Amino acid sequence: MSRTDPVPDRPKGEATASTDAAFTALLEDSAEELYESAPCGYLSTLMDGTIAKINTTLLTWLGRSREEVVGRMRFTDLLTVGGKIYHDTHYAPLLSMQGSINGIALDIKKAGGGRLPALVSSLTKTDSDGRPLLIRTTVFDASDRRAYEQELLRERQVAEGARRRAEEDRERLQEALAVLQSSLLPAALPPVPGMEAASYYHTASPDRLGGDFYDLFPLDGKRWAFFLGDVCGKGPQAAAVTSLARYTLRAAALHDPDPVAALTTLNTVLHERYAAGDPRYCTAVFGVLEPDGDTVTVQLASGGHPPALVLREDGRADYLPTPGGLLVGILPTAPFTPARTVLAAGDTLLLYTDGLTEARTGDQRELFGDDALRDFAAGLTHTGPQQVITAMTGLLNSFGDGLDDDTALLALGVPTNRPHPVSDTPT
């Protein structure tokens, strides 16, 4: 196919001749023409700055005639006020010391009032004895470059602003989460005469609002109400249910403190609110404490919640069964199971959520379970609510990553008659 080769070999001399012809055409420009129409501005000044010579390119940029400028204006007359100061304090001294200066950014003042960002270089011409004769200066139009730099700067400011706003948003969100979380739990448990109370809340994930809740508050000076519950799910939707449940129970208790009545009110509210769409429900234990002499009567009811544990002063730990109480909020009407017990000196009632009993333990990742909880609690019967919570907190910590759910604990007890609760360690 060599016949149709589009680039046949040519003798070398032919190519050289063609290049020479092109050069010749270019070299028709005289040196004068090149000076006047160069793509940059040229000017020559006397040592006092008076402009002696200037090219057409720069005159065009300035919008001035040669007559206006030559012999009448100094180089600094072409600069803005800022440019003039920079020239006098930096540019001229450096040029005087070094004999040359390169690529300095200065703003040139146009006749019409505008300004031209420029990069300016100067060289001092000297005579044979080294005395300065005049200054030759080139001026490059830097408006594109300046615009590019400003664009970069603007983009950096935009990115910086976006980063700062993201940071502020994150802080606001964390603040909102903290405020919301604190509205779900009491800041501190109120003192109940003749009783001791303690609580603990384990958060499985610090940035997800939990669904467990508890509270303890006075009803009428003689009685106190308490509750502890667990909303299904996690995150903002669960937190909204938690908030609704907490404040509904508080309000319901003031209206009618009967435990079954309080849970029935909560059931009605939750079912009405969440009947359509995504089911939202909770488990809860609600109870009333009534101190009477040395003892406290506890009346409580459960809706689908694991049974409370009662730690007796004599070393027993037993569940207070509440079978048949239904999850709160899934049906328009629901059965709730009441139970009653009396706490004497040294007895403690422990409420917990299923994060505790459903923690995974051991190599087989088995559920911790009800029996293990009762056995553990039986070892704490000679302490008091605060020590029970401390020991339970230690237990929760020992589960490590086997504990993957929020867990709430509330212990209510009657202090022992003994001045200091000490264990019956045989001596």
Place this chain on the structure above:
Amino acid sequence: MNPLTTTVQETGTGTVLRVAGELDYSTAAELRQVVTGLTLGPDRPLVLDLGRLDFCDSSGITAFIVARNHATAAQARITLVNVPGPVLRVLHVTGLDQVFTLEPGTDTRNRGAAGS
């Protein structure tokens, strides 16, 4: 981890939905989607066969409630069969054993009684 598998079988007397594997937060949505897509009615009851359910947490319980609401809306009966021991325990604590009809059930695949 055994992923969740669901099998739907239409029988002459209704729909059997067999649920196997682990039912938790990450898989419960799948069961909810399957169950709410079933056509039920007064003469098309739903049987949930949990015989091969290895694990079930509160998200799974929510899925059962969604199934119940779907069946109730269609006036269909819903029955849980072959409920494993741990799930039975949760249904008992939450009172849901009163809400669902529970049957030991050997009717769906002649499998043994409820799990562990």
